Amino acid sequence: MPNPLTFAVPKGRILDEALPLMARAGVVPDAEFHDKKSRALSFACEGSDMRLIRVRAFDVATFVAHGAAQVGIVGSDVVEEFNYSDLYAPVDLDIGHCRLSVAEMAEKVGGPLPSHLRIASKYPNLTRRHFEKLGVQAEVVKLNGAMELAPTLGLSSRIVDLVSTGRTLKENGLVETSRILDISARLIVNRAALKTDERVAALVERFRALVAEDAGAAA
Numbered sequence: 680m681p682n683p684l685t686f687a688v689p690k691g692r693i694l695d696e697a698l699p700l701m702a703r704a705g706v707v708p709d710a711e712f713h714d715k716k717s718r719a720l721s722f723a724c725e726g727s728d729m730r731l732i733r734v735r736a737f738d739v740a741t742f743v744a745h746g747a748a749q750v751g752i753v754g755s756d757v758v759e760e761f762n763y764s765d766l767y768a769p770v771d772l773d774i775g776h777c778r779l780s781v782a783e784m785a786e787k788v789g790g791p792l793p794s795h796l797r798i799a800s801k802y803p804n805l806t807r808r809h810f811e812k813l814g815v816q817a818e819v820v821k822l823n824g825a826m827e828l829a830p831t832l833g834l835s836s837r838i839v840d841l842v843s844t845g846r847t848l849k850e851n852g853l854v855e856t857s858r859i860l861d862i863s864a865r866l867i868v869n870r871a872a873l874k875t876d877e878r879v880a881a882l883v884e885r886f887r888a889l890v891a892e893d894a895g896a897a898a
């Protein structure tokens with residue numbers, strides 16, 4: 680009997696969109712997964728020996744890259760930020776759409792870029808890479824949320840953060856000045872597991888077929 684497959688999902692907002700797709704792929708967590716009072720982090724799946732683990736978005740990539748989970752769902756922002764060589768993102772799930780952008784205080788927009796900037800972000804690697812291309816050295820102040828407060832309070836001149844409707848920026852007096860990356864959620868797999876475990880390859884094919892089916896229905 681092979682070990683159960685471990686499938687990692689993020690706790691946050693992608694999950695609501697991912698669960699119906701997962702169900703169509705035959706990945707259905709047991710009732711305890713939906714019990715808000717439960718403190719469990721690992722859940723059995725209906726009708727299979729698969730196990731679901733619910734972790735922080737960034738940690739989904741870490742569990743999969745290290746082979747502690749074989750499969751996962753995560754935003755392409757996280758995939759690109761880590762750039763793990765052992766992590767492969769074969770299927771764009773066409774959910775969780777947003778973008779990674781630079782924003783600054785509305786009244787400060789304009790003028791030439793200085794050679795050094797202090798930027799608040801949850802994405803230090805993507806931020807440094809983006810500004811390097813512009814010939815700017817970015818000093819990144821790592822924050823884990825509420826980035827939009829940083830420019831107003833003088834912690835940084837700009838932020839690099841996720842934008843969807845743009846409402847959070849607007850309500851905090853910031854404007855989007857450039858777009859770094861268009862983002863959507865991906866099915867991710869551990870490269871070694873994909874080569875050695877047929878169940879991983881089968882799951883990839885199932886998700887790929889579902890996405891193709893939805894794209895066909897939308898066309």
Ligand SMILES: Nc1ncnc2c1ncn2[C@@H]1O[C@H](COP(=O)(O)OP(=O)(O)OP(=O)(O)O)[C@@H](O)[C@H]1O
Pocket residue numbers: 689690691692693734735736737753754755756757775776777823841842843844862863864
């Ligand atoms: N406003 C948004 N609109 C659409 N997708 C978003 C938005 N914000 C984030 N996302 C996507 O959802 C993913 C998870 O975001 P979110 O921060 O809600 O998750 P989380 O698991 O609560 O994160 P954390 O571990 O930081 O608490 C992001 O990596 C991104 O791909």
Ligand SMILES: O=P(O)(O)OC[C@H]1O[C@H](OP(=O)(O)OP(=O)(O)O)[C@H](O)[C@@H]1O
Pocket residue numbers: 692823824825826840841842843844845846847848
């Ligand atoms: O453009 P909008 O539609 O306003 O969405 C953007 C906001 O969504 C995300 O935050 P989230 O709500 O996940 O909270 P967080 O600060 O805890 O990450 C992101 O970090 C922005 O703050």
